[in-house]
Amino acid sequence: MRNTLKFSIIIVVTVISITVFIVESIHQSFSDEVVKEKNDLEQAKEFAEEMKPKVEERLHKIDIHNFIKTITFDKGVNVNPMGYIIIRGYINGNSEKYDFSVSLEYRSKEVGTMTFSPELSYRFKDWDKFKDEPQLKENYLKRLSKKEREQYLKDIGDK
Structure with missing residues (x-):
């Protein structure tokens, strides 16, 4: 009876130890993923900051009527499922009428597609x-x- 009790305690301690080890491993793995995701987002933000002058240059190039007085970029950066970094902004202080969206290509370090609100599009x-x-x-x-x-x-x- 005493051996059975010892054996049962050993099994319970072993199961608890294994469970704790598995939970800790999963937690660590999840933490690593969060850190990696954060790093990716930070890289995207840094890349977007580097590319803003190129975006401004391209906007001025298509502004044949010299309509643009100011360009304002939103603070947020998104990464779409295709891996493009998306930044948004607006022209001349009017975020409702003259907004735009730009996709940035990280690998080629280029400004990708640009979309404009209808009102802004007509200004170009x-x-x-x-x-x-x-x-x-x-x-x-x-x-x-x-x-x-x-x-x-x-x-x-x-x-």
Whole structure:
């Protein structure tokens, strides 16, 4: 009976020890993943900071009407499932009307695709390319209120 009790205690202690070891291993593994993820996010933030001047340069290059006075970047950085680093921002202090999003390619260290809000996109539109179709610009302008139309024409240098 005494041997059985000793044997039972040894088994219980062994099972508890193994369980503690497994739990500790899983916890350590999870901690390593969190640290690695944090490091990846920190790298993404640093890369985004390095790339902001290139983004600004590209925005100014497509700004044929010299509409851009200021460029503001949001603080957050996202990494999409494809591995692209996404930064967002806005132009001339208007985050609701003139916002943009940029994907950055970490491996090639390049600015990828840029998307713009519709209002900002129209500020970059080169109407000279549509000289044969003047109705396109007129149709766009008709959709705007008088105040918006005047501001738009001022923004693109037509007034």
